[in-house]
Amino acid sequence: MTVRVLTGINTTGTLHLGNYCGAIRPCIRASKRSDVESFFFMADLHALIKCQDPSRIELSRMQIAASWLAAGLDPDKVTFYRQSDITEIPLLNWMFNCVCAKGLMNRAHAYKAMVEANEAKNEDPDNGVSMGLFCYPVLMAADILMFNANLVPVGRDQTQHLEMARDIATRFNNLYGVQENFFVMPFEQIDEHVQILPGLDGRKMSKSYNNVIPLFEGGKKALEQAIGRIVTDSKLPGEPKDPESTSLTQIFDAFATEEESKAFREELKAGLGWGEAKKRLIEQIESEIGPMREKYAYYTTHTEELEEILQAGAAKARKISAPFMERLREAVGLRRFHAISTGKAKSAPEVKKSAQIASFKQYRESDGLFYFKLALPSGDVLLTSVGFASGREAGQTVGMLKTSCSLEGLSEKVVLAENVSASDVEAALCDMKADQERKAAQKAAQKSAS
Ligand code: TRP
Secondary structure, three states: OOEEEEEEEEOOOOOEHHHHHHHHHHHHHHHOOOOEEEEEEEEHHHHHHHOOOHHHHHHHHHHHHHHHHHOOOOOOOOEEEEHHHOOHHHHHHHHHHOOOOHHHHHOOHHHHHHHHHHHHOOOOOOOOOOHHHHOHHHHHHHHHHHOOOOEEEOOHHHHHHHHHHHHHHHHHHHHHOOOOOOOOOOEEEOOOOOOOOEOOOOOEOOHHHOOOOEOOOOHHHHHHHHHHOOOOOOOOOOOOOOHHHOOHHHHHHOOOOHHHHHHHHHHHHOOOOHHHHHHHHHHHHHHHHHHHHHHHHHHHHOHHHHHHHHHHHHHHHHHHHHHHHHHHHHHHOOOOHHHHHHOOOOOHHHHHHOOOOOEEEEEEOOOOOEEEEEEOOOOOEEEEEOOEOOHHHHHHHHHHHHHHOOOOOOOOOEEEOOOOOHHHHHHHHHHHHHHHHHHHHHHHHHHHHO
């Protein structure tokens, strides 16, 4: 059994070491396992919610795509795409909008925080709240459920979004999944072992705290400058230092083996100067990130190649999303018009089955008697008749089955195949009838058109 893992990164800026250690690196590592099927994407539709600067959007999605590849993502092994290239996602988003209660969105933490901030400032509660922001979790549910992901690696702050995705999936399944569930329940994957990297000031590394170390942007120089800003105490070289008094050591840990981390701490306790310690940290990070920089530089300057990789990724993703969307359209009633001519609304699975229309075959056995059987195009036999003395009698019985779509009164004339129930046969008969009527209606329509 493989698990489907899916995650996206909003493309409103560039990545920092926190994104690398917390998301990209563990995701790429997991993607190499043979029992994991990975889907990674640039959440560029989500980006439009926060950012209305087209060139920033353009640049950010390119840089983030290049970062994934530079960090070792194998686009042949995973499905790697831009959200906006999957045209089925916004359509699924709409279907979800139509079944998702507004009240559910009212409870979203991010939205509630904005409303509270507005109220605190005595402003209109919905000040600065776009429909995109309000419906953010619905689009995220569409991202996840489009590909029926089992696990979604995210930060703790996204737990509620996953709950909402499950709510929406359940509601859709209950409404439309009469005989089969369309969506599996996705769960957040919050890995306790993955380091939450502290920033320069010791708080969680985050753009909003302005305490980040860039991953690739600005090159080694930017890395050096950022590390130079890591807050430490003012102990001089030679003085024993508390390794836990700064975020420096924890950042070091994220790029070091256990032994290396231990040795580094010992040296600090023995008086290693902060300046020297920062140099060691830079080299430690560079040993992992340095070789990736070349690839990053390559992709950000050969964007046509990057474009090709993402087009191929979109094609691969749409091999799943396009046929799935066909089924969903059927389910909600956005169907080809043929279903209407049967005169009764059909649920999606029935319509699907109608591709497998059964048929009767009449034949004569060596015992001289006349028989018929009902079989699917696959060759599976649903029932066989008893032997009739005349072909006419057999034909009449077939006619009765065809018109009544029922076995009533005929149970002594037929023998059901193993594992086939009377209601299976009756459903098959109904499908046959519907198919006949549809063909007749089509013929009539053609005739009147010509
Ligand atoms: N909301 C996520 C974040 O801010 C980004 C995201 C968008 C996402 N769609 C997703 C993550 C689907 C996982 C799955 O980090």
